[in-house]
Structure formats: C-alpha cells, structure tokens
Amino acid sequence: MSTASGPLDGIPAAEVPDVELYHPKSWLTKYVFSQDAKIIGIQYSLTATSIGLVALVLSWLMRLQLGFPGTFDFITPAEYYQFITMHGMIMVVYLLTALFLGGFGNYLIPLMIGARDMVFPYANMLSYWIYLLAVLVLVASFFAPGGPTGAGWTLYPPQAILSGTPGGQDWGIILMLASLMLFIIGFTMGGLNYVVTVLQARARGMTLMRMPLTVWGIFTATVMALLAFPALFVSAVMMLLDRLLGTSFFMPALVEMGQRLNHEGGSPLLFQHLFWFFGHPEVYIVALPAFGIVSDLISTHARRNIFGYRMMVWAIVIIGALSFVVWAHHMYVSGMNPYFGFFFATTTLIIAVPTAIKVYNWLLTLWRGNIHLTVPMLFALAFIVTFVNGGLTGLFLGNVVVDVPLSDTMFVVAHFHMVMGVAPIFVIFGAIYHWYPKITGRMLNEAMGRLHFWVSFLGAYLIFFPMHYIGLLGVPRRYYEIGETAFVPASAATLNAFISVMALIVGAAQIVFLFNLAWSLRRGRPAGPNPWNATTLEWQTPETPPPHGNWGKELPVVYRWPYDYSVPGAAQDFIPQNHPPARAAE
Amino acid sequence: MPVVIALVLVAVGSVAFHLLSPWWWTPIASNWGYIDTTLIITFWITGIAFTAVVLFMAYCVLRFRARPGHKAEHEPENKRLEWWLTIGTAVGVGALLAPGLIVWHSFITVPAEATEVEIVGQQWQWSYRLPGRDGRLGTVSARLIGPDNPLGIDPADPAGQDDVIVEGGELRLPIGRPVKVLLRAIDVLHNFYVPEFRAKMDMVPGQVTFFWFTPTRTGTFEALCAELCGLGHPVMRGRVVVVEEAEYHAWLEHQATFSRRLAAVR
C-alpha cells in the first residue's frame, strides 16, 4: 500500500461531536463525580497511591520483625501474617493493577489515540467509585473484630477460613473476598471502556500499527484482565459460600484442632487452579503496561525509534496469549498430577523467548541512540536491570524440578518482588516523571527526582538481590521468625537486618517523591506543551493540561507512527504523529 | 558517568556476591544431586545473560549518551539480528528445560523397591506412620480420626494393625533405601520440608500426595513446614533421623503398633 502521497491537504476537519457535553456544570461534577477520563485516571492514581502507602508501612513493619526478631514486641505473629497478607494483596491488586489500568489507562488511552474521552464515560465514573468502595471495604477489615485476614495473599483454603488463621473465622476473610468482588465488578466497567475506546475511538489515521506501545500494553493487559479476573471472582464467591453457608467447594472432610467439621469432599486444589488461572495472567496484567510504557520512555529519551516495533507488538500479543496456559507453574509442589509439570514447565520457559526479545529491543533502542539521562530514562534503565534479574530467576522457578527445593522459600519472595514489584514500580515512577508535566503543566523537581532514583534503585536492588540467597539457604517464606534452625547460619540474621535497614531507607526515599509531587504542583518549572520533544499525540494537545474533551475544536489526524525520532533529513530530532508529511521536511 | 559506574557495579557486584558470600544451600543428604546440578546450570546460563545485558547497557550509556553534535541513528528494525537473538535465546532456554524435564521425570518415577512411609501434618505438628512387619500401610479415613486414633487408621483393615505411629517425635529412616513418602494433612495445607533432602511436596487434606528420595547421609535433619498453615506455621518443626539399617530395625521392634495402642486404650 502506498500512502506517502495523496490529497493530504484536502482532508476534512474531523467531526466535532457535541462539545457542550464537555462543560461540566459545577465543581462537584468537574472534580469529584467527573466523567472525564483524565480526572478519573487521577482519582484512580491518588487512591491507589494512598492505599499503596498503607502497604509500604506494612512492609516496614514486617521487615522490622524479620530483621530484628524479638525486638519489637508490638508485632505479634497474628499481626505479622495480617501485614504480609494485606501488603501482598494491596500491592498486586489495589495498587499495581489499579494504577496501571485505571490510572495510566484512563489518563493516557484517550490522549494517545486521539480521542476526546472514553466511549462510556458514565460507566467509567462508576468504575472508579466502585473501586474506591472496594478499597474502603478492604481498609474496613483493619478495624473489624479479629482484624484483616492473615491467610497470605493467595488465600488458600482450608486455612483461609479456619480459626487457626487470623481473620479466618472473623470478618477479615469475608471483607477481603467482598472487596475483591467489588474490585472486579468495578474493573470490568473500566475495562470494557478501555477496550472499546481503543477499538472504536481512534483518531483518523491511527491504525493499530501506529499506536504507541503504551497503548498496546494497556490494551492487551485489559483484555487479559477481563478474561482472568472472573476466575478470581468465581473462587471468591465459592470460598465465601464455604465460609458463610458451610458448602464444600474447597473444603474436604477435616479435623481442626480435634473438632470434625461438617465439610466433605471439597478440593483445596480446585481453588488453587482457579486462583492461579487468574493469578498468573495477573503478573502480565501488571507487566504488559509496564513493558509498553517503558518502551515509550526509552524511545523518547534516547531520541531513537523503538527498535523492532513490530516484534514488540507481536511479543505483547503472544505473551498475553501464552500467559493463560502457564498458571500451574505456581503449583508444582501443590500435589496436583505431577505429569502436568512437563506441560507447564515447557509453556513457562517458552514465554521467556518473547520476553527476552522485548529486552533485546530495549537494549537495541539504547544502542546507537542519543541517551538523555533524564529521570524517566534513569528509571527505565533501572527497570531493565531489575526486570532482567527477576525474569531470569523466573527461569529457576518455572523449570519444574529446579522449583522443588526453592518453592516456598525466600527465593520466591525475592524473585517476585524483583520482577513484579520493583520493576513495574520503577516504570510507574518513570512514567510519573515523564507525564507529570502534561498532567500539571509543571516539571517535577530534577534534584529531588535524582535523589529518589538513586536511593530507590540501589536500595531496592540491595534488598532483593541478597534475599535470594536467604532462600537458597532454605529459609521458608511466611515465617514470623526463623528462630534456631540448624542449617541457617547466624550470619543470615545480619543479612536480614541489613535488608530491613535498606527497606526502611528505600521506603523513606518515597517520602521525597511524594513531597516532590506536592511541591512541584506550585513551584515546579513551567513545562510547556511538549518538554521532552516527544512525538505521541498526548504532547500535541492545544492546551496543557488538556481540558475535558482534550482536543479543542478539531480532532487530530495521524500521519505517521509514534517513533519518528532522529529521522534523517528532518529538521528536528522528532516528528509528531499528527505532523503532515508535506511539512515534515521543513 | 555515575550511571555507567552503577551499572557496572551492579553486574560485577552481583557476580562477586554470588561467588564470595557465605550464604549457600546446605550440603545435600539425598540422591537428588541432579537437582543441584540443574540449579548450577541455571545459575551459569542466567548469570551470563544478566551480566551481558547489564554490561551492554553500561556500554550503551557510555558510548551513546547525549552530547553536543551527537545524533541517534534511525533504524526501525534489523530482521537478521532479531532472528539470531531469538534463536540464541531459544537454544539457551532449551538448555535449561531439557535437563530440568529429565530430572523431573525421575523425580516423579518412584522406584519399585521403595518402602512407604507416611507423614501427616496437622496444626501444628507432624506425625509419622511406618509399616510394620508386613511392609504395608493400612487404609485411612478422615472420618475415623479421634482421640484414640489420631491418624484415622481403619481398625478393620488387617494391613493397618502393625502400623507404627510416631506422634510429634522424630522420623527415623534407614540410610541408602529409597523411601516413598506419602503425605497427608488432616486440617489445612502443610509441606514437609527438609532442605538437605531437596525434595518437598504439599500435604493436602482430602488427598494423598507423595515424593520419593534416598537418604545418603546419616544424621539428624531439621524439618520445617513450607506451606502457610496458620499462626503456628513457623514453629511447626520436626526431625528426621537417618540411621544405619540394623539400628533402624532394632528401633522399629520397640515401637508400639496400632493394634497394641488400641488395646491399651481399651
């Protein structure tokens, strides 16, 4: 197909729908019950960050216990298990998923594809309020009798609903399950929006292969989440019935503390299959948006086209599809049919290939680039380091027999924190430093940003890299304290204390970041519409920050792909996507 | 420049930490040396990949950092390079997977001569059941569990009469004989984990799971629970004592059988 020529000047202005729609009547409908995807995105982000801070404090408390066992009397075993459970669940679902899809998805999708808003703004608004309700129910469990659940974020029955686990026979587990169900309902409303918006509301000329990888990542992750979250919903409903009505979906005949319970014949493994059928895609629901965003950060700040764009798109789609057939690699030692191990180890290691291709392409984008070491770029580099590290340890755990000695040890904890905690969070940081100027019109403070980066990057690496070796020693995860154990040398306690101190420092560095967010809102350097000289559409809005409706009178028309950086012969080292070809060579 | 130094430090430091740190797995005491070998292979392959990636990044940052007059090269893709990298990765992944699957196959193939031993988990202690003279374990059911019959052995089954029950003590095993460990739980999930044996498997209430191994070293080994089982999870400890065969039989003779226990209660 030849597209380079044609009646480009004769393109009619894109149709302007009823702009009246975009003038909210009051402060309340503009900032609180807003139907503007950008405001909803900010609401999602702020809520997720707030609950994320709770998770951060919980991680401090658990690290205090692990690093200095016996020193802090106020942390009881029950509380310790409640802390780890809530920390895990908040980080995975209420922070990472909500922030990437609800936060970045809402803010970026309409802007990056040249739409005025999401296609179902009302459902989009409901999505946020239901999410907020889910968060409030979750927080309520801290104040409920018996406290929140301490079943571990995987909530495995039978222990999750028995009295030997904190919250098991109290309100904790009930509120947890209810909150998850609300989250899923709310997410589904948002998710339908993101998918249909990408499919139906793209600007003229915005073909799928001209979409920035950020949109590809968020879009694919949303499709996956829409199909995977029902599995969590099903397991939550069934566990709730087991707990409240005494059914036996997951509960076998068992004797708890000498008491025979009325359950009969249920299967704990059934829960694990359902849970991980959601749980594994969930990893990529977080990772794919991170992949997409980091691609755009690297390309923009290295002033070079993303290397192998097509491969990057295909890899996102292939990873998304494959991630639905690897779930049982979390269950190698669960007692499932051992022959499944062959299948799931193979699929799991196959998924490493498209993932590796993505890493190579990020590296090859840096290679022969013009690397500006801005704060977003620094975080992107830190993402590559931690993601590659955590991805490679995934090859240990995915390779069925190697998993046997390592499963349920601190090695696993170190692995998933590196790959699914630290790496995506670095992308979130990078993305915030990158898009904050568009959201607020001001730059974040550079010096504070660099301080935040260095402490977070080196600190997080020093936390989680040595932690693998504690796992190699044989220290199991989810231990309130390891105590006197023959095979654990005394020096391991020193290492644990070191990790805890680093955790406190890295946590404290986040305060700098939060302060920066607030400080720069007023005092930051004015950014102008396009401070990074980026090509994608969100930087080409007529106003910054963009108002409701985004584009003023005329929708943008897209003439080129999003990675025209350093094109030979061009006057500048970037050509915006909506720049018509006739004027490109000015 | 600090970025380059930091990246090099991360790469070199990680390798140095791996080589020099005193934290490493406990010496093996079972036949699963192959698992250690696959782990070592994995460390080599992934270690090389990690160091290469990070050092290459450091090189890129040094060589292609922004400076006056420097411009990025426009190069949308390079099919040949991408294919080579894909093939190389696939080979590396295959080199990890193949030994892994071979060892897994032997891990789940129990030798015919293995003797059966049962370990039962409950909140928060371990119990063990050893076959008596007949070498067979009797059938069990969670329905039969009671104060007199903590493991729920069927009193009507002749094979169960001479079973030896050890509650909360230590598990004795003879050296050099393959053992098929049958795992049961009577309340929640547990996992009998002895780091020296490398093998482990969850115990699931309502079903019987298994793993097998051959003890290769005499001594006392500490067992932990490796699947979250409630508040007492970290204190759920046990011990495995591996002894010479003769010593094992002498010990077994002195243990009370299930029928004797029942008789004593009556």
Added chain:
Amino acid sequence: MSAILIYLALIGSVVAWWLSRQRLMAKPWLEVGVPVDAPGMGASGIPPARLGLWVFIAVVGALLTLFISAYLMRMHMSDDWRSLPTPPVLWFNTALLAFSSIGLHRAQMAARIGWREGIAVGLAAGGLSALAFLAGQYLAWRQVMEEGFGVATNPSSSFFYLITAVHGLHLVGGVVALGKTAYRTARGAPLAQLRLATELCATYWHFLLVAWIVLFGLLLHG
C-alpha cells in the same frame, strides 16, 4: 479447567482472526500520510455500545464457563457427588426464557421497521416472561429445597443454587436495561435510539438463553 481453555481458545480465534485483518505485518515507519481506503486502518463503524455489549458478553461467558469448569472438576475430583433431582419446572422455565427471547427479537424487528407499538408489545412480552422465568427459578429452588437438598447438602445442590443465582442476577441486570428501554419507548424516544437499545437487549437475551441452555444441560448431566 478444560471448559475454560476451550472457551478461551474460541475467544482467541476470534481475536486472531480480527488481528489478522489489522495489517500487523505492515512496516509503519514506511507509511507516512493518512491511509484513506485501506481496510482495518481506522475504527470500525460498529456503534461502541454494540461492541461494548459483545465484549461484556465475552466476559460473562468466561465467568459462566469458569463455573462450569469448577462444577466439572468438583464433580470428578471427589466421590461424594450425589445427583440432584431436577425439578420439571426447569423445563417450563426454559420455555419461558425462550419465549422472552422471541419477544425481544420481535421488538428488535419492530424497531427496524419503525413500528412503535410492536416495540412496546415485544418489550412487554419479553420483560414479563423474563420476570416469570425468575419466579419459576425461585419455584425450582423451593422444590429442590423440599427434596432435602439445601445449599450445603451436597456440591451438586450448592452448584445448583450458585449457578442459577449467578445466571438469574445477570438476567435481573438485563431486566433493568430493558425497563429503561421500555421507559424510553413510552416517552417516544427517537427510533434510531430505540433500534440500538432493542437490538442490544435482544442480543443479551439470546446470550442468556444460550447460557441457560448450556447450564441446564450441565445440571442435567450432574
């Protein structure tokens, strides 16, 4: 988990078919300008609401298929399964739901030719028989309860209540949407709007009918 894998394979083939028409092999850096007439270059002409409904149906389909997966696994994983006496009223309910679906189909047809009374009649017939279906389902619950199968008696009855409840709740959601459409019809909303609304209701109803037939078959099987 085979049911959900088969379901995902179906969804996956639809996605793959669609992607195959999106020129994923194109080299976008070589194509500058607005590609005007090439296929798959822009958004399709499908109204967002219709596409949204289809995506929603795919999600609900995944949810129900996961229940089916859980049902089959629970049935075969343990030997305590007792088959449930299927109340004959379920057959009658199935007929009611089918009638409801036909009613909405008629409403959709009427909207297409612009016959307002036909829309009203179709919607009323569909809505009332949907409500009758829900009442019938409640009757079926009562009958199963009287047979001695409570919620926790046996997994077969637990699943029976759970699955019918989930299906029923989705129908309730549909009835709300239908009520809104009926209200609009009564207020004399423009035909174009009614056309889309009745079409969406009808599509959702057909889906819930098919889903019910599958779930009913499953319950008979158990």
